[in-house]
Amino acid sequence: MQCDVCQQKEATVFLTQIVGGKMQKVNLCEACSKEKGVNDPTGFALADLLLGMGAAQEIERSPSGVTCSVCGFTQADFKKTGRLGCSACYDVFAESLESMLKNMQKGSEHVGKSPASLVKNRQMDAQIKNLQSSLERAVAEEEYEKAADLRDQIRRIESGQRV
Amino acid sequence: MKFSKIIANAGEWLTGDGPHRQIVVTSRVRLARNVTGKPFPGWAKKAERIEVLKIAKAAVMQLPAMDDAFSENLEALSPLEKQVLVERHVISREHAAKGVGSAVVMNVAQSLSFMINEEDHLRMQAICPGLQLGKVFAMINRADSELESLLDFAFHPKLGYLTACPTNVGTGMRASAMLHLPGLVMSDQMNKIINSVNKIGLAVRGLHGEGTEAMGNLFQVSNQITLGETEEEIIERLKKVIETVIEHEQNARLLLLQRKAIALLDQIGRAYGILSHAHSISSKEALNQLSVIKLGIDLGLFPESHRSSVDELFIETQPAHLQKGAQTQKMSAEERDALRATLIRAKLKSLPEPDTTKITIKPSGSQENDE
Numbered sequence: 001m002q003c004d005v006c007q008q009k010e011a012t013v014f015l016t017q018i019v020g021g022k023m024q025k026v027n028l029c030e031a032c033s034k035e036k037g038v039n040d041p042t043g044f045a046l047a048d049l050l051l052g053m054g055a056a057q058e059i060e061r062s063p064s065g066v067t068c069s070v071c072g073f074t075q076a077d078f079k080k081t082g083r084l085g086c087s088a089c090y091d092v093f094a095e096s097l098e099s100m101l102k103n104m105q106k107g108s109e110h111v112g113k114s115p116a117s118l119v120k121n122r123q124m125d126a127q128i129k130n131l132q133s134s135l136e137r138a139v140a141e142e143e144y145e146k147a148a149d150l151r152d153q154i155r156r157i158e159s160g161q162r163v
Numbered sequence: 164m165k166f167s168k169i170i171a172n173a174g175e176w177l178t179g180d181g182p183h184r185q186i187v188v189t190s191r192v193r194l195a196r197n198v199t200g201k202p203f204p205g206w207a208k209k210a211e212r213i214e215v216l217k218i219a220k221a222a223v224m225q226l227p228a229m230d231d232a233f234s235e236n237l238e239a240l241s242p243l244e245k246q247v248l249v250e251r252h253v254i255s256r257e258h259a260a261k262g263v264g265s266a267v268v269m270n271v272a273q274s275l276s277f278m279i280n281e282e283d284h285l286r287m288q289a290i291c292p293g294l295q296l297g298k299v300f301a302m303i304n305r306a307d308s309e310l311e312s313l314l315d316f317a318f319h320p321k322l323g324y325l326t327a328c329p330t331n332v333g334t335g336m337r338a339s340a341m342l343h344l345p346g347l348v349m350s351d352q353m354n355k356i357i358n359s360v361n362k363i364g365l366a367v368r369g370l371h372g373e374g375t376e377a378m379g380n381l382f383q384v385s386n387q388i389t390l391g392e393t394e395e396e397i398i399e400r401l402k403k404v405i406e407t408v409i410e411h412e413q414n415a416r417l418l419l420l421q422r423k424a425i426a427l428l429d430q431i432g433r434a435y436g437i438l439s440h441a442h443s444i445s446s447k448e449a450l451n452q453l454s455v456i457k458l459g460i461d462l463g464l465f466p467e468s469h470r471s472s473v474d475e476l477f478i479e480t481q482p483a484h485l486q487k488g489a490q491t492q493k494m495s496a497e498e499r500d501a502l503r504a505t506l507i508r509a510k511l512k513s514l515p516e517p518d519t520t521k522i523t524i525k526p527s528g529s530q531e532n533d534e
Contacts, residue, residue, distance in 0.1 A: 083205050090332070104388075106391030110334070110391075111391065111393050113394040150289065
């Protein structure tokens with residue numbers, strides 16, 4: 001690959017910048033990169049340091065114009081700060097986050113504590129699912145008394161679930 | 164509770180006792196939480212930060228453990244007061260730089276503290292003396308569970324607790340211990356320890372966390388990973404590693420006693436000489452020499468009864484604490500160094516000379532292992 005500036009020497013410095021949501025790529029030879037002052041490693045070390053090696057490339061791959069519709073945080077903001085704007089950003093930037101998390105974390109799924117209300121809801125959801133399949137079976141077997149009983153149980157749980 | 168009143172007393176973690184107290188200064192666990200539907204503090208507008216501050220502070224103040232707590236908005240604290248809190252590990256250096264829209268809340272014992280709108284809406288921490296990671300986790304976990312019914316935390320079914328920085332996502336937990344490791348430093352083994360601890364996904368840092376210098380032979384060991392492991396697994400692993408480091412430190416001390424007794428005695432004697440006769444001393448030198456005196460107490464060269472006053476000096480000789488105690492206009496660095504030396508001389512006045520017979524008579528240094 002040739003240097004974009006002098007169009008002569010082999011490019012050894014590959015620069016990618018995201019400015020205003022637009023990705024720009026420049027390939028430079030060593031001499032030109034020095035001349036342009038882009039071989040300063042501190043300019044790019046930040047993203048790599050914060051996000052793990054290779055994370056910067058990973059972010060580029062996802063559409064560069066992605067913006068969180070909830071808080072207005074952009075892909076460029078993310079790359080610059082290594083932080084996210086709000087909890088919805090985790091879904092908006094899910095694609096680039098996934099490989100990043102893989103690099104710096106042990107797994108990609110949380111296995112620790114969950115808020116108690118959530119645990120309770122999950123248990124109730126499972127309970128309702130069980131009851132519903134019993135209900136369907138009861139109906140199929142024409143055990144209507146049992147079915148009515150099951151239906152009442154489901155209603156009771158549902159009415160107490162979302163407070 | 165007023166700032167002056169809370170600061171007059173040393174925190175429980177400084178004065179209290181705990182397992183392996185000679186080597187493990189403190190155990191800490193911090194949880195990062197965010198209120199769902201609100202932008203993270205670094206991205207939120209001022210009005211949004213103030214709104215979160217209001218609801219988060221109100222919730223924290225409702226906790227039973229925060230009865231008679233100290234609570235203040237950061238813009239109401241002077242830079243000096245903030246620095247005092249940093250030196251006590253109540254708030255981070257990042258938090259001290261914040262103003263309107265951020266706050267700190269801590270209990271009277273200074274064992275539980277909350278930073279509101281630091282990098283996340285809520286950073287809560289529990290701290291105890293010695294190696295008690297399980298206990299500090301239980302303390303902060305309880306506060307978290309109680310807060311859950313008052314605040315709606317951002318939680319993702321797959322990723323767990325959502326944090327501003329993806330390095331904290333999942334448990335949002337950072338568990339750490341502050342270790343005093345003069346033996347490993349003196350025997351040039353610290354780099355080896357840091358490298359091997361890093362390899363297993365744990366971090367070793369200096370006195371005030373990320374990016375700070377190690378002073379006074381004090382090191383913080385903490386977990387890096389927050390996603391893919393349960394809180395209990397993380398703590399258990401950290402605890403095992405710390406126990407191994409403690410063992411290495413004890414072995415290093417034994418080896419120093421057996422093979423380098425003269426050099427060791429020399430260092431302790433010099434530290435004693437400098438601290439009891441200096442008239443100007445920097446905070447870095449003070450910490451480093453105090454560390455050697457602390458080692459001397461561990462080895463039985465100084466009476467155990469002086470342990471607490473030496474431990475207190477670790478905090479009292481820090482710049483903001485000195486300035487606070489002086490109650491005068493802002494001192495220059497030279498004035499602080501002089502005041503620091505005076506304070507140390509006064510506090511160590513009753514400390515007897517190192518009892519060197521302890522080392523030659525008991526070369527195995529067995530007294531150090533007696534808990």
